[in-house]
Amino acid sequence: MAEGVRARVKAPATAAAGESVTIKTLISHPMESGQRKDGDGNPIPRAIINRFTCVFNGETVVDVMLEPAISTNPYFEFEATIPEAGDMVFTWYDDDGSVYEETKSIAIG
Amino acid sequence: MTFTRRQAIATGTGFAVALALPLPARAALEDTIAEFTAGAAVGEGGITLTAPEIAENGNTVPVEVDAPGAVAVMLLASGNPSPDVCTFSFGSLAGAQRASTRIRLAGTQDVIAIAKMGDGSFTRTQSTVKVTIGGCGG
Amino acid sequence: MRQAWLGIVVGVAFAGAATADEFAKLVVNGEIEMVTRTQAPDHMEAIDEIRSGWTFRTGETQTLQMDDFDNPGMVFVEQAVEAWAVAEGGMGKSCADCHGDVADGMKGVRAVYPKWNETAGEVRTLEMQINDCRTTRMGADEWSYAGDPMTNMVALVSSVSRGMPVNVANDGPASETWALGKEIYYTRYGQLELSCANCHEENYDNYIRADHLSQGQINGFPTYRLKNAKLNSVHSRFKGCIRDTRAHTFSPGSPEFVALELYVATRGNGLSVEGPSVRN
Numbered sequence: 001m002a003e004g005v006r007a008r009v010k011a012p013a014t015a016a017a018g019e020s021v022t023i024k025t026l027i028s029h030p031m032e033s034g035q036r037k038d039g040d041g042n043p044i045p046r047a048i049i050n051r052f053t054c055v056f057n058g059e060t061v062v063d064v065m066l067e068p069a070i071s072t073n074p075y076f077e078f079e080a081t082i083p084e085a086g087d088m089v090f091t092w093y094d095d096d097g098s099v100y101e102e103t104k105s106i107a108i109g
Numbered sequence: 110m111t112f113t114r115r116q117a118i119a120t121g122t123g124f125a126v127a128l129a130l131p132l133p134a135r136a137a138l139e140d141t142i143a144e145f146t147a148g149a150a151v152g153e154g155g156i157t158l159t160a161p162e163i164a165e166n167g168n169t170v171p172v173e174v175d176a177p178g179a180v181a182v183m184l185l186a187s188g189n190p191s192p193d194v195c196t197f198s199f200g201s202l203a204g205a206q207r208a209s210t211r212i213r214l215a216g217t218q219d220v221i222a223i224a225k226m227g228d229g230s231f232t233r234t235q236s237t238v239k240v241t242i243g244g245c246g247g
Numbered sequence: 248m249r250q251a252w253l254g255i256v257v258g259v260a261f262a263g264a265a266t267a268d269e270f271a272k273l274v275v276n277g278e279i280e281m282v283t284r285t286q287a288p289d290h291m292e293a294i295d296e297i298r299s300g301w302t303f304r305t306g307e308t309q310t311l312q313m314d315d316f317d318n319p320g321m322v323f324v325e326q327a328v329e330a331w332a333v334a335e336g337g338m339g340k341s342c343a344d345c346h347g348d349v350a351d352g353m354k355g356v357r358a359v360y361p362k363w364n365e366t367a368g369e370v371r372t373l374e375m376q377i378n379d380c381r382t383t384r385m386g387a388d389e390w391s392y393a394g395d396p397m398t399n400m401v402a403l404v405s406s407v408s409r410g411m412p413v414n415v416a417n418d419g420p421a422s423e424t425w426a427l428g429k430e431i432y433y434t435r436y437g438q439l440e441l442s443c444a445n446c447h448e449e450n451y452d453n454y455i456r457a458d459h460l461s462q463g464q465i466n467g468f469p470t471y472r473l474k475n476a477k478l479n480s481v482h483s484r485f486k487g488c489i490r491d492t493r494a495h496t497f498s499p500g501s502p503e504f505v506a507l508e509l510y511v512a513t514r515g516n517g518l519s520v521e522g523p524s525v526r527n
Contacts, residue, residue, distance in 0.1 A: 166474050171311075
């Protein structure tokens with residue numbers, strides 16, 4: 001697990017049934033591209049978040065495949081339809097096998 | 110991740126070489142697109158890519174794609190060492206086929222977005238982003 | 248001769264450079280209104296209006312600072328929020344044990360630092376004060392002056408003063424240190440023989456190659472730079488600038504940089520505390 005990885009998610013606490021809401025996510029991660037070399041000229045191995053998913057009550061909102069050209073501290077903003085109250089689960093998959101997960105509950109109101 | 114001045118120069122040189130000898134770089138780009146489209150024809154229209162005309166730093170360039178009715182959108186950076194950037198797949202609860210992220214660009218180049226639409230057709234758009242590589246590294 | 252040479256470098260403006268919306272209003276989270284342009288303090292002779300570095304950036308970069316979620320620097324502030332409550336050192340104390348909630352205990356502090364410390368008989372930066380707390384009140388080890396834990400903590404302390412006017416004193420017992428800082432500001436360093444003033448006073452708003460020169464204000468520090476994707480301290484930026492003149496630089500935390508920070512901070516009196524800001 002990369003050190004000090006921290007995920008942030010911005011989602012509304014409530015939405016009208018069927019409403020489309022804006023979701024923002026950011027995870028602190030170096031996204032080492034594999035293109036760089038260290039001080040001795042040895043390549044620094046690639047170590048990135050390679051996939052991000054957002055799922056609401058088991059249904060997919062967005063599923064993103066990331067390549068090394070995504071910036072340090074990957075950021076995504078997108079729209080989600082909220083048909084009913086439930087949990088929005090955000091998952092980031094690290095090259096090293098780590099999985100980082102955040103959950104936000106959204107109520108209808 | 111940061112680029113040293115030396116790496117930035119090396120990247121820039123690589124880009125210049127790619128311009129002079131477009132075949133290998135172009136081949137990588139074409140291969141990546143072909144993999145996504147499975148060789149299908151790619152049309153235009155129905156997709157919007159918003160990217161800055163000039164990026165103050167190539168390490169963090171904000172981009173947004175919007176392709177109503179798309180099931181997936183692939184982003185490509187034609188002048189990067191590897192052209193892939195990311196692919197968004199929109200699920201049944203996507204409120205819009207729109208997404209924003211922040212990407213790395215090794216130099217001035219075209220950013221390309223290709224959408225796979227609900228009917229299986231493909232459409233593309235592109236935008237040139239000038240990347241300023243300054244002298245004041247700080 | 249030197250003037251002519253600098254004129255050539257600066258004169259080669261970057262063709263087609265993005266024009267920042269330099270008159271845009273900076274409001275963070277729709278509620279913190281920032282003063283990004285105001286009348287220069289009396290002690291400044293060469294500049295009438297002082298401007299936040301934010302006014303020199305492109306619209307895309309400007310936008311990143313207008314919302315705490317879009318501002319990646321806030322992730323590191325959150326790390327400092329956790330550190331604020333962690334007891335460390337032989338006395339088993341955390342920052343919170345003495346200062347309480349950071350938003351109450353630290354409000355306004357960033358705006359007046361660096362500041363004369365009567366007991367110590369010296370001008371202290373926030374970093375020096377934090378390390379003094381760590382060693383004398385917590386019995387903990389000092390943090391590296393410009394290391395991440397320190398810079399993140401300074402960003403947290405700054406964040407609770409956002410929108411307040413910078414109001415750093417240059418008179419009384421601080422005047423000697425301030426005068427040293429001013430001398431450094433106008434001294435040409437390095438093989439390029441450039442002073443701070445050459446770029447940030449005589450040529451702000453011009454381009455030096457592709458760089459849009461700002462006034463070198465520090466009201467937005469620590470700043471999240473797109474370049475290295477982390478928070479950068481004032482002294483790290485000073486070091487980078489002086490290194491770019493091809494000089495041996497002073498070290499972060501050195502008396503020279505403390506004096507320079509005091510002087511430069513007073514050049515921003517009247518602008519808002521913005522840290523953590525976002526810059527290129």
